Amino acid sequence: MRKFLLCGLCFFAQQVYAQQWHFDLSFTPATQTVHVHLQVSGNTADSLPLKMPVWTPGYYQFMNYANNVTQFKASDQQGKSLAWKQTTPNSWCVQTTGIPLVIMDYDVKANRDFVAGNYLDSLHAFLSPAGIFMHTKIQQPVSISIHPYDNWKQVATGMDSDSSYTYFAPDFDVLYDSPILTGNLDTLPSFKVKGIPHYFTGYKMVDFDHVHFMHDLKKIVESAVDIIGEIPYKHYTFMGIGPGRGGIEHLNTTAVSFTGEGLDNQENRIRTYSFLAHEYFHHYNVKRIRPVELGPFDYENGSRTAQLWISEGFTVYYEYLILRRAGLTTGEECLQQLRSNLLAYETKPGRLYQSLTQASLDTWSDGPFGRTGDSINKTISYYDKGPILALLLDLKIRHETGNRKSLDDVMRTLYQRYYKQLQRGFTEKEFQQVCEQTAGTSLSALFEYVSTVKAVDYQSYFNYAGLVMDNHFEIKKISNPDKLQTAIYKSIF
Numbered sequence: 448m449r450k451f452l453l454c455g456l457c458f459f460a461q462q463v464y465a466q467q468w469h470f471d472l473s474f475t476p477a478t479q480t481v482h483v484h485l486q487v488s489g490n491t492a493d494s495l496p497l498k499m500p501v502w503t504p505g506y507y508q509f510m511n512y513a514n515n516v517t518q519f520k521a522s523d524q525q526g527k528s529l530a531w532k533q534t535t536p537n538s539w540c541v542q543t544t545g546i547p548l549v550i551m552d553y554d555v556k557a558n559r560d561f562v563a564g565n566y567l568d569s570l571h572a573f574l575s576p577a578g579i580f581m582h583t584k585i586q587q588p589v590s591i592s593i594h595p596y597d598n599w600k601q602v603a604t605g606m607d608s609d610s611s612y613t614y615f616a617p618d619f620d621v622l623y624d625s626p627i628l629t630g631n632l633d634t635l636p637s638f639k640v641k642g643i644p645h646y647f648t649g650y651k652m653v654d655f656d657h658v659h660f661m662h663d664l665k666k667i668v669e670s671a672v673d674i675i676g677e678i679p680y681k682h683y684t685f686m687g688i689g690p691g692r693g694g695i696e697h698l699n700t701t702a703v704s705f706t707g708e709g710l711d712n713q714e715n716r717i718r719t720y721s722f723l724a725h726e727y728f729h730h731y732n733v734k735r736i737r738p739v740e741l742g743p744f745d746y747e748n749g750s751r752t753a754q755l756w757i758s759e760g761f762t763v764y765y766e767y768l769i770l771r772r773a774g775l776t777t778g779e780e781c782l783q784q785l786r787s788n789l790l791a792y793e794t795k796p797g798r799l800y801q802s803l804t805q806a807s808l809d810t811w812s813d814g815p816f817g818r819t820g821d822s823i824n825k826t827i828s829y830y831d832k833g834p835i836l837a838l839l840l841d842l843k844i845r846h847e848t849g850n851r852k853s854l855d856d857v858m859r860t861l862y863q864r865y866y867k868q869l870q871r872g873f874t875e876k877e878f879q880q881v882c883e884q885t886a887g888t889s890l891s892a893l894f895e896y897v898s899t900v901k902a903v904d905y906q907s908y909f910n911y912a913g914l915v916m917d918n919h920f921e922i923k924k925i926s927n928p929d930k931l932q933t934a935i936y937k938s939i940f
């Protein structure tokens with residue numbers, strides 16, 4: 448029995464590691480079609496099951512990418528067709544009869560111009576890899592060759608490359624986290640932080656002061672890096688995909704709707720910089736500092752977590768702090784950014800019905816910002832209440848520790864303990880424990896605001912920074928703050 452088991456394991460191991468997967472991508476803009484050619488060599492099995500994810504990490508909605516797949520074919524080296532069948536809406540099974548090289552071809556319709564979609568025209572393509580590439584096992588190294596259309600020159604992606612147009616990913620997790628932008632693109636002047644290069648490549652960018660913009664973006668990156676203290680990637684790319692709304696964070700890239708329009712106006716500039724700071728800070732908060740449910744990802748069913756209020760809400764809080772610390776906003780502007788979230792939360796009836804944890808869990812059905820179209824809005828957005836909770840937590844920790852500790856210490860501890868040492872995410876209980884250890888006291892009263900709809904006692908917390916709020920949610924400084932209140936105010940704003 449033991450012998451048999453060992454043989455079985457060897458066979459399995461051989462099968463896993465001996466396979467080589469290579470994809471070729473080519474484009475037909477006239478029909479908005481991406482052609483995918485997949486070669487799997489080193490096959491020994493009688494059948495090859497293939498799957499396409501139903502979602503892409505970072506966008507917690509079902510995208511049903513497989514609906515865009517057509518013209519699926521399988522063949523051997525000589526071009527002889529192999530039998531196959533579609534076993535579920537997003538899985539295929541090819542009868543390989545043990546032949547060593549299996550070839551698959553399929554088309555993907557690319558007509559959704561969105562950061563979680565695939566889009567193609569004669570000038571460029573933006574690809575969300577979860578909606579392009581099929582896998583058998585996630586732990587499989589993979590290479591990709593991109594065949595440019597017409598006179599397309601550039602490719603932007605977070606994947607490593609050893610020659611132009613060929614890229615490598617150590618497994619499908621990395622591949623699915625590496626969007627691809629290719630076409631006739633513009634590249635802005637790059638910069639280094641701690642010796643690590645940062646790039647900005649975009650499609651359809653308007654004329655703006657590139658040097659000044661990248662100078663400010665460098666300040667944003669430096670300000671974010673200062674919070675955690677180290678950079679966990681070898682290179683980082685901001686990808687501007689053109690006009691539109693939304694952005695998605697990835698391990699060492701972010702795909703953002705961006706044209707550079709309106710940067711000459713302070714209000715627009717703050718909005719754009721906040722957005723970029725948000726997506727950038729996510730490479731720490733959610734990609735590495737993460738809830739335990741967000742990895743390994745469940746590409747088949749989606750990954751539900753009650754902690755998106757931390758991953759998203761705290762990232763909103765930090766986008767404001769990053770800009771403030773980079774000297775790109777004033778203390779008053781920073782306070783007003785937080786007030787806008789408070790106002791949005793307090794003026795919607797959803798606050799009486801849905802807690803932060805429930806909003807996190809329900810995002811898969813409610814949508815990213817809560818449900819719309821109900822007669823009474825019974826949902827909230829963790830993008831509004833989340834940053835408010837981050838502020839209250841920061842104020843409380845600073846107050847309890849005489850301003851020696853802050854929410855920054857919580858983020859650093861989570862990064863060091865869970866991402867680096869334990870190499871996993873944290874549970875809800877562990878998150879609260881880290882907060883309480885940092886504050887040196889119980890925070891159960893504050894965490895009640897997370898899991899219930901209890902009315903928030905802002906005044907007690909705002910007072911720690913010498914602030915008061917009136918009935919119109921106007922927030923003002925008190926006239927004679929003490930030393931600690933002044934220090935806390937200055938540390939945040």
Ligand SMILES: [Zn+2]
Nearest residue numbers: 725729759762
């Ligand atoms: Zn976000």
